Amino acid sequence: xIYAASGLPYRGDPDNRMHHEESITxxxxxxxxxxxxxxxxxxxxxxxxxxLGDYRSIDTFGEQIVIFTAGLITLLILRRTKRRED
Amino acid sequence: MKRQFKSPIVLLxxxxxxxxxxxxGWYVIIHGHYSPGGGxxxxxxxxxxxxxxxVAGGKQIAKLQIQExxxxxxxxxxxxxxxxxxxxxxxxxxxxxDYGQLPIPGMDPAxxxxxxxxxxxxxxxxxxxxxxxxxxxxxxxGEDYG
Amino acid sequence: xxxxxxxxxxxxxTIILMCVGLYGILFKKNxxxxxxxxxxxxxxxxxxxxxxxxxxxxxxxxxxxYNIPVEDVSNYLNPLxxxxxxxxxxxxxxxxxxxxxxxxxxxxRYETLDEQELIDKMK
Numbered sequence: 001x002i003y004a005a006s007g008l009p010y011r012g013d014p015d016n017r018m019h020h021e022e023s024i025t026x027x028x029x030x031x032x033x034x035x036x037x038x039x040x041x042x043x044x045x046x047x048x049x050x051x052l053g054d055y056r057s058i059d060t061f062g063e064q065i066v067i068f069t070a071g072l073i074t075l076l077i078l079r080r081t082k083r084r085e086d
Numbered sequence: 087m088k089r090q091f092k093s094p095i096v097l098l099x100x101x102x103x104x105x106x107x108x109x110x111g112w113y114v115i116i117h118g119h120y121s122p123g124g125g126x127x128x129x130x131x132x133x134x135x136x137x138x139x140x141v142a143g144g145k146q147i148a149k150l151q152i153q154e155x156x157x158x159x160x161x162x163x164x165x166x167x168x169x170x171x172x173x174x175x176x177x178x179x180x181x182x183x184d185y186g187q188l189p190i191p192g193m194d195p196a197x198x199x200x201x202x203x204x205x206x207x208x209x210x211x212x213x214x215x216x217x218x219x220x221x222x223x224x225x226x227x228g229e230d231y232g
Numbered sequence: 233x234x235x236x237x238x239x240x241x242x243x244x245x246t247i248i249l250m251c252v253g254l255y256g257i258l259f260k261k262n263x264x265x266x267x268x269x270x271x272x273x274x275x276x277x278x279x280x281x282x283x284x285x286x287x288x289x290x291x292x293x294x295x296x297x298y299n300i301p302v303e304d305v306s307n308y309l310n311p312l313x314x315x316x317x318x319x320x321x322x323x324x325x326x327x328x329x330x331x332x333x334x335x336x337x338x339x340x341r342y343e344t345l346d347e348q349e350l351i352d353k354m355k
Contacts, residue, residue: 031310038311042199044119047311052124052318053203057183060125060206061172063319064165064213070326071161071217074224074333126322214322221329225336 164213
């Protein structure tokens with residue numbers, strides 16, 4: 001696996017493919033758009049909160065459903081086990 | 087945790103420390119716009135401040151703080167705050183969870199999005215705190231200590 | 233050659249953490265130790281994604297400073313992987329909670345947590 005990691009591009013390279021404006025096939029890439037337009041859209045200095053709460057808010061909603069379901073699982077499994085012991 | 091010793095020193099230390107952790111947790115949630123933080127991180131800090139008393143004191147002292155059946159309605163309220171914000175935005179025109187159309191009078195659209203993100207962060211923090219305390223309560227349900 | 237080491241050392245630490253986690257999952261016989269190996273594996277994946285999001289000569293925060301103009305993009309780092317990893321951490325916490333619940337249910341039913349004794353008792 002160390003051989004595979006040596007083929008990756010340098011860490012912190014500004015010519016990295018991820019930070020370009022366009023991808024290989026010609027469609028626009030979204031990293032630079034977020035940096036340039038986050039303050040203009042939501043008047044908030046923190047870019048990560050704007051992406052989480054405004055551009056990708058449905059992902060955060062699904063996140064809440066996931067953690068709510070995990071809490072309900074602990075309630076239902078342990079209640080049935082205790083009752084079967086009686 | 088069978089055969090747990092009663093230790094007043096650990097209980098005194100956690101009683102001194104819990105209010106400061108809770109105040110810092112609310113600070114991290116509300117200042118999500120200007121410094122790193124936000125909903126999930128503040129919710130985890132709030133849950134840590136409640137769990138400190140439960141681990142150090144046992145079941146008798148934990149009943150004085152937050153009851154066991156009161157965490158489930160808190161979690162439901164947290165998820166409902168998120169959902170109702172989305173529905174209000176959809177009724178007033180626009181997509182689901184589009185904060186630019188919330189019906190609050192006298193603000194321009196950039197400031198409306200600011201307010202929408204703030205309401206959502208409070209809802210997320212409440213839900214995460216209630217769920218983490220509920221997981222711990224169900225894991226130690228059947229034991230008979232303290 | 234020095235450039236090669238400075239450019240790649242972050243990836244090698246992440247791979248070492250990942251191998252420690254894999255060793256814990258595959259080669260330990262107690263079920264709780266396998267769960268701990270799973271938690272180490274999740275932490276290494278989160279660390280890898282956060283470490284590829286930096287650029288040369290940036291400020292290493294994602295909060296906009298009013299003195300540094302925002303149109304020159306190479307002054308700020310990419311905020312997209314940080315956002316996705318917040319979600320991944322919360323999913324990891326939920327997974328660990330469900331895993332411990334299942335372990336308690338297994339212990340209440342079979343009275344053992346060792347892997348080989350469990351397979352013998354289930355037959």
